[in-house]
Amino acid sequence: MTVPAASPLRLRFDAGTVCLQGLAADAAAAPPGCRWDGRVGAWRAPALAYAPLVLWLRAGGFGYEDEARAYRELELGIAAQKQPYPYQREALQAWSAHAGRGVVVLPTGTGKTLVATLAIEAKRRSTIVVVPTIDLLGQWHDVLSAEFAAPVGIVGGGYHEPADITVTTYDSAYLHMERLGNRFGLVIFDECHHLPGPSYATAARSALAPFRLGLTATPEREDGGEALYAELVGPVVYRRDITELCGSYLCEYETRRIEVELSPAERQEYEQARALYLGFLRQHGIQMSSAQGWTEFIMHAARSAEGRVAFLAYRHQRTLAMTAGGKLDLCERLLHAHRRDRMIVFTEDNATVYRISRRFLLPVITHQTKVKERSRILAALASGEIGAVVTSKVLNEGVDVPEANVAIVLSGSGSVREHVQRLGRILRKREGKRAVLYELVSTGTAEMRVSTRRRGHSAYRHTR
Numbered sequence: 001m002t003v004p005a006a007s008p009l010r011l012r013f014d015a016g017t018v019c020l021q022g023l024a025a026d027a028a029a030a031p032p033g034c035r036w037d038g039r040v041g042a043w044r045a046p047a048l049a050y051a052p053l054v055l056w057l058r059a060g061g062f063g064y065e066d067e068a069r070a071y072r073e074l075e076l077g078i079a080a081q082k083q084p085y086p087y088q089r090e091a092l093q094a095w096s097a098h099a100g101r102g103v104v105v106l107p108t109g110t111g112k113t114l115v116a117t118l119a120i121e122a123k124r125r126s127t128i129v130v131v132p133t134i135d136l137l138g139q140w141h142d143v144l145s146a147e148f149a150a151p152v153g154i155v156g157g158g159y160h161e162p163a164d165i166t167v168t169t170y171d172s173a174y175l176h177m178e179r180l181g182n183r184f185g186l187v188i189f190d191e192c193h194h195l196p197g198p199s200y201a202t203a204a205r206s207a208l209a210p211f212r213l214g215l216t217a218t219p220e221r222e223d224g225g226e227a228l229y230a231e232l233v234g235p236v237v238y239r240r241d242i243t244e245l246c247g248s249y250l251c252e253y254e255t256r257r258i259e260v261e262l263s264p265a266e267r268q269e270y271e272q273a274r275a276l277y278l279g280f281l282r283q284h285g286i287q288m289s290s291a292q293g294w295t296e297f298i299m300h301a302a303r304s305a306e307g308r309v310a311f312l313a314y315r316h317q318r319t320l321a322m323t324a325g326g327k328l329d330l331c332e333r334l335l336h337a338h339r340r341d342r343m344i345v346f347t348e349d350n351a352t353v354y355r356i357s358r359r360f361l362l363p364v365i366t367h368q369t370k371v372k373e374r375s376r377i378l379a380a381l382a383s384g385e386i387g388a389v390v391t392s393k394v395l396n397e398g399v400d401v402p403e404a405n406v407a408i409v410l411s412g413s414g415s416v417r418e419h420v421q422r423l424g425r426i427l428r429k430r431e432g433k434r435a436v437l438y439e440l441v442s443t444g445t446a447e448m449r450v451s452t453r454r455r456g457h458s459a460y461r462h463t464r
Contacts, residue, residue, distance in 0.1 A: 009057065009064035011050075016178030016206030018050045018068050019043065032056050047181045048232070051210035068208060071126035071185035074164055076148055084114060085249060087240050092118050094238040095213060101234030103192060103214035107242045107459075108424025109402075110249055112215040113140070116188050117147045123211050125185025126164045130173045130203070132191045134371065140167045140190070155180070170194055173203040186211040187233075193218055193417065195232055196225030204232040217424060218417040242420070242427065242459040250427045251405070253435035255460050257451065259443040260326040270445060273317035280310035321445035322411035323352050328359065330440060334408055335360060335388060342381055342404045343388035344395060346422050348411040356390045356410070365391045393418070395425060402428040407437040411447075412454065419454040 009022040019042040020031055030036075033049035045053065050068060057064050084092070088111055091104045095115075100123060106112050120127050129140050134157045144152045144165055153163030156172035162180055187207050189195050192214030195204060204212075214233040219226050229235060246252055262270060281288065286296045297314075301307035331345065347353050350366045357364045363377045363386060380386045382403050389395075404426045412418055426435040441451045 009062055011053070011064055011066050011068040013047060013068040013070070013182035013208060014044075016047050016181050016202075017044050018047050018053060018208065020053065020064075022064075046205040047208040048205045050208040054210075068182055069185075070182040071209070072164060073185075074124045074126065074150070076121055076124050076150065082114060084118060085111065087245070087249070088115050088118070091115050091238040091240075092122065095119065096122060098234060098237045100186070100211035100213075102212075102237030103216065103219060103229050103233060103235065105216055105219050105236055105239040105241075107240070107245060107250060107427065108217045108421065109428035110240070110245055112190070112217075113143055116190070116213065116215060117144070119188065119211075119213050120144075120148070120165070120186065123186050125209075125211060126183055127186040127188065128166045128168060128173075128180070128184040128207070128209075129188045129190060130168055130170055132170055132194050134169065135374070136190060137167055137169055138371075170200045170203065173207075174199045177203040177206040181207040181209075184209050186213070188212075189214045189233055192216045192229070192233060193221055193226070196221060196223075196228040201228060201232055218420050220417070222415065242423070246427070249429060251429045251433040251435050253423070253427060253437065255423070255437045255439065255455075257439045257441060257455070258330065259441050259448075260324055260330055261443050262320065262324050262445070263326065266320050266324055267444075270317050270320045273313040273320070274446075276313040277310055277317060280307065280313075318446070321442040321447040322348055323355070324442045327410055327440045327442065328356070331356070331408055331410060332360065334406075334438060338406045339387055341387065341406045342384070342401070343406040343408060344401070344404050344422075344425055345388060345390040345408045345410065346395070346412060347390070347392050348413065350392050352411065353390050353392050360388075360390075362386075362388050362390045365389055365394060367392075367394050369394075401425065402430055404428075405433055405435045407435075409437065409439045411440075412450075414450040414453040416454055416457050420457050420459055423459055 009020065012019050012021070019040065020034065021042040023031065023043055025036045031043050032052045033045040034043035037044040091106065092115055095102050095104060104112065104115055116129065131137055131140055137154065137157050141152050141154055144167065148165060150165055151163045153161045153166035155162055155166060155168040155176055162183065184207065187209040193216045194200055195214065212233040214229060219236060242250060281297065284300045286300065287293050288297065301311040335343065345356060345362065347356065353364055353366055356362060365374050365377055377389055378401060381389055382401060407422055407426045409422060423437050426437065439451060441447050
């Protein structure tokens with residue numbers, strides 16, 4: 001490898017990338033992950049490559065000036081040291097043994113946050129925690145402020161106050177990491193199954209942090225994006241599933257799938273709408289089971305009046321299955337049977353949420369619910385002032401309601417992740433608690449296949 005004597009090696013951070021200056025373009029071996037950038041006369045790589053680049057320089061015996069790294073070593077101490085459970089210690093040890101890089105998979109309600117605080121204490125580097133929602137932004141800020149005797153910054157939700165320990169959202173990380181990416185030596189991705197999306201992956205590549213921790217209960221993605229974990233944060237280094245921890249660390253539970261018949265009128269409407277929709281698919285040779293099936297359907301449906309009618313038929317048959325009158329009647333009976341419990345009713349869409357709210361006088365939480373109102377509703381559910389709340393998707397993750405012990409799933413997508421997340425909302429352990437999830441499915445409709453697909457997790461094969 002050729003190094004010009006008159007030009008010392010220098011590392012610097014530049015807009016989410018790391019540049020190595022002083023090494024000739026015709027060097028015998030290119031630095032790892034780098035490409036020559038003739039505009040600045042330097043080797044350039046995503047900031048993600050900082051750690052392997054430093055190791056490469058050290059292994060080659062090269063002296064260099066590190067102007068890229070702007071994170072600090074911190075003097076920290078956890079204010080109120082909680083005794084971690086054995087699986088939490090194992091998770092931290094597995095992550096540390098993998099050079100402080102990797103994904104820890106633990107079910108909802110088993111203390112992933114404590115694993116994160118232990119990781120911060122172990123590495124003692126400036127840290128940024130990346131979360132998917134504004135609600136989690138506030139929750140993490142409160143937890144970290146209580147755990148560490150240090151200011152905790154916020155980037156997102158109307159704030160731009162970075163500090164040595166900072167919490168941000170994935171959206172804000174995408175916007176700001178190219179400027180802040182060298183300020184943190186440890187990055188923690190909460191609910192890291194969001195990370196492989198193109199924008200969020202860019203944020204991960206723009207972070208210089210050599211230490212990376214991903215946390216999730218459901219690492220698999222329908223698009224196979226979990227393959228990117230190894231590059232962006234590290235491989236899965238530790239995993240425990242719901243079935244392994246229920247009883248000891250999660251409450252005991254059961255799941256019940258209840259099939260509901262359509263009324264004669266609903267059945268006739270369903271069959272007519274479905275026949276119209278399927279006829280359109282056959283006419284245009286569209287295979288909905290293929291990866292491009294949905295895209296092809298939308299493209300063909302948009303081209304003609306016939307296509308628009310077919311799309312409306314698709315929507316109508318789906319709505320009939322998800323909101324059958326028998327489901328709502330059964331929901332009423334379940335609400336009465338569990339009137340002394342704390343319940344969350346899940347649906348696929350907001351229209352059904354408001355319909356249920358009007359019929360049963362239940363409070364609503366959707367993406368339109370203001371933060372303070374949402375907090376009041378969840379506090380009322382926790383205290384027992386109200387017995388149930390109805391929601392669509394916004395409570396699928398990032399909500400801590402230990403008192404909730406009954407979930408009623410009227411409708412949902414075919415996503416395994418969504419179904420496991422909904423189950424996780426009612427599994428936090430407390431004395432004497434036993435949870436039950438009811439899944440209501442319309443018999444003889446496409447919803448039966450959707451139900452089978454989303455129940456493809458071991459948690460739904462659990463029996464005690």
